[in-house]
Amino acid sequence: MTQPAPWQPDPPRTLPPTERAVEAVLLAAVEPVPVSLLAELLEEPAEEVTRTCQALAARYQAEGRGFVLAEVAGGYRLQTHPEMAPFVERFARHGLSARLSAAALETLAVVAYKQPVSRAQVAAVRGVNVDGVMRLLVQRGLVAEVGHAPGPGQPTLYGTTPLFLEQLGLASLDQLPPVEELVPDLEVVELLEARVRGVPTDQLGPGPEAPLDEEP
Template sequence: MSDASEHAPETVASAGERSADGTPEAADEQIAFDLSTFPGGARSAIEAVLMVVDEPVTELSLASALELPVEDVVEHLHALEQEYSTQQRGFTLRSVAGGWRVYSRPEFAPVVEKFVLDGQQARLTQASLETLAVIAYRQPVSRARVSAVRGVNVDGVVRTLVSRGLIEEVDDVGESGALLYRTTTYFLQRLGLSSLDELPALAPYLPDVDVIDELIEEGHR
């Protein structure tokens, strides 16, 4: 009669290569789990991951981490979104900047703001907001062009926006050799947008590119 252990499935620890004497060697550390054993199954597992991410996570990333088909993950995400809305929870699930993340519901903004800021307003100045708007609608754009639109030097404001993670330098420089700037994914997150296409239609109110070029040339005379 053979030893039953000869046919027993190997554990994660013993699944690595064996040494010459047959002793299991250390395998790469892996986390093994069965989603069916968790309360709530796969949907609750997805929810647990969403509660700890600090930036939107893609459907593909969730599917890869939990070893689920992407279509199943999408179904669970929409179900959670509907569940939170139906139960009028203090938070909601939103698709933003190409991924999913849990946010507090907009109607609770005054409560959250009071708790987080404790009465201190950490808001952008009017100059920063105007500069950010020009960059958002004209990106990628140089500081000279932004200055031409606003009529003032924006070097300090641009540095502030970069330090806050709202804008970033573009790898490629413009035709004039000047550094170009664009908004970041964090900018989309802060505004609750999935893409720049969702920005309000304010572009028609900004000067045309030709007009900006003329203003820049006049400023250099």
């Protein structure tokens, strides 16, 4: 009896350099990348870059990939295929800690009080990169895309979700406490700054030092 021939993989196919470059840039990008920027990075005409993106999108669709190349907000980005949403949701929830880190809570607070807000605006408030934290909050269902800002690049705007209100036991965002109630008074700020800088507190005059010392 003749044995079936062993399975052999298809010979590797090398994408054209322009398509590979587009893939690399879009994989590294957080927001949709405009064609004009892709053209500048690749040093190719915008029309050629558009044809390249369309060819990649058609290739992914024909091969039945789990991701697509989508044209959104005036640019292109790689995103998961809509049909794969159930699996992506399971992955997002698998192994995630029930508690949020301090960085995640701070980022969530900025979104809650300044929404709709872009990643860049959140990063400017916190003074650090927030891409990873924002992805986590989106995966947890506490933050979601709510639109796009006008202007160059049309950055994605984020806001809190109904799950956020549910977790906090709020009926609406109007029930969030005023920001003023969450900010310490000037004397407390000065005292904390002095302690960080190593300045003797007796040089600051009277202040609420005793209550602070009572903190564990």
